[in-house]
Amino acid sequence: DTGVSQNPRHKITKRGQNVTFRCDPISEHNRLYWYRQTLGQGPEFLTYFQNEAQLEKSRLLSDRFSAERPKGSFSTLEIQRTEQGDSAMYLCASSPGASYGYTFGSGTRLTVV
Amino acid sequence: GQQLNQSPQSMFIQEGEDVSMNCTSSSIFNTWLWYKQDPGEGPVLLIALYKAGELTSNGRLTAQFGITRKDSFLNISASIPSDVGIYFCAGQGGSGYALNFGKGTSLLVTP
Numbered sequence: 001d002t003g004v005s006q007n008p009r010h011k012i013t014k015r016g017q018n019v020t021f022r023c024d025p026i027s028e029h030n031r032l033y034w035y036r037q038t039l040g041q042g043p044e045f046l047t048y049f050q051n052e053a054q055l056e057k058s059r060l061l062s063d064r065f066s067a068e069r070p071k072g073s074f075s076t077l078e079i080q081r082t083e084q085g086d087s088a089m090y091l092c093a094s095s096p097g098a099s100y101g102y103t104f105g106s107g108t109r110l111t112v113v
Numbered sequence: 114g115q116q117l118n119q120s121p122q123s124m125f126i127q128e129g130e131d132v133s134m135n136c137t138s139s140s141i142f143n144t145w146l147w148y149k150q151d152p153g154e155g156p157v158l159l160i161a162l163y164k165a166g167e168l169t170s171n172g173r174l175t176a177q178f179g180i181t182r183k184d185s186f187l188n189i190s191a192s193i194p195s196d197v198g199i200y201f202c203a204g205q206g207g208s209g210y211a212l213n214f215g216k217g218t219s220l221l222v223t224p
Contacts, residue, residue, distance in 0.1 A: 004155070033211070035212075040216065040217075041216055041217075042117075042119075042201050042203070042214025042215050042216050042217055043156065043201075043212070043214050044214070045211035045212065045213075048211060056211065058211070091155050091156075093155070101144070101146045101158050101161045101203075101205070101212075102158075102212070103158070104148075104155030104156050104157070105155050106153070106154050106155050107153075107154070107155050109153075
């Protein structure tokens, strides 16, 4: 296991389409996080899972966004009816139990045209 | 989340020079973290600070957790071209909590 894996690396979609991203965390990490990063900004927190339970959601996560982690391993982030403002880098990170800081994946860059 | 104030926004230095950047917040954090991000990649953790006043080194990097718990700085000594990238500070309220990031310091190093 070499780290947090995210797929796809890049996604271009037309406005109004649905997209889904996948994140495979480091295998022994029970915590998984999704962040969004726009150009010139630091990453912004979206949501957090401990095992399969989604414990926290940011107000940035509108009702068009949904995240799942059905078996407490990989996670998916779906955006419905994409808008141009959704264009960003979507980062996934994971961490073991009670620890500080996370390991980030390389991200999925979404472009909505 | 809380937006951290990170400065400077960018730095353009010559190889061999030392670099200093800092981060302040209106809120107290229990942990300060420094990450480096290369273009098209996710942030990579450089240093984690867990206690007010703590000074920690990682090779040529040194970071300190401010006494007030509302600030942190990162120093890079004897910079080299591969130090180029964007450096982010992040504050964390507790174990497993969301990270609050600054806007980053873009570092360019000329040979």
